Amino acid sequence: MKPLALPQPSPSEPDPPVITVGLGELAAAAAPARLVTYGLGSCVGLCLYDAVQRVGGLAHIFLPSGEKEREGQPALYANTGVERLVQAVVALGGERRRLQAKMVGGARLFAHSDTLNVGLRNVEAVQAELRRLEIPLAGREVGGSRGRSLLFDLSDGRIQITSGGREIGWL
């Protein structure tokens, strides 16, 4: 049977690309791309943005520090991942002294067992690296007990944050 001839969407602009960043991964891109990461529990999603060049990057950081490197996951640890994200954004034309950071995540899902509070330690480790690299923190949505996801729009630098399938805010 022939498919119904549905009205076609206007052939003007194709949808901007969406790049998904998995655990321990990082990606840099330019407008109008969007960067997305899911399942930030105790992990931290770090976004860097150069608003003039309209380029930026996103890293999904797993732990405050570590040495055991894994192929394809350059951003597992804050102590190495933050600087690698900076390098990736600069390599794409971002101006280092114009970069601004925003971070999302660092929740504590397990009230009883997570005595170390990995989420809080992740947040502190990322902030310490940002200070060391002299990158200002322009916003953060961290802590609490629920996981989050984020969508980072490189056309304007805005970040949509969702939790439990609902939008909970913007940065």
Add this chain to the structure above:
Amino acid sequence: MDALQLDALREMATIGAGNAARALSELYGDRRVTVRTPAVQVVPLARVAEAVGGDRPVSAVVMPVAGTGGWMGLVFFDDGLEQLCRPLVPDSEDDLLRSGMVEVGNITLTAYLDALAAFTDRPLRPGIPELVEDSAASLMTSLLATAQRVTDVILMAAQFELDGSHLEGQLLFLPEEEDLQALLRRLGMDL
């Protein structure tokens, strides 16, 4: 892992399922509960969040393995865990329902952990269980972040049958390195 070793692992899971079904049947009074774990797989760390369900919402009971580290977990998509526990607290009091969910998870996980401890001859003891409602990916990455000596996750499909209704969940075992090696040795896979 080859077919024979997976068979042996499934055999261990079947013993756990038998333990769990007996204990749950007691909890549910005279009702008959059956538990089956028809499929077992070993998933490497990097793929676990996706394998369990990615961004899908789950409710889970997780329990640290006292004595050695590591975790056990019982995970259901959407309101599966609530459905399983509803018959325990028919009058829908929220607090009671939540403690029912923790208890069902506790009993199930302890039953499997006992089977694992016997199978591996390792001192695996149940820790304090807790209920988590979040996305599968948030749950898994946060579990892994607190268990840094875990490299692979054993993922079991878990089918519960209660009064003729079926519910599908997943059972997780995040073994600490030495426990994983003891398990693999028991399966005839020396590392």
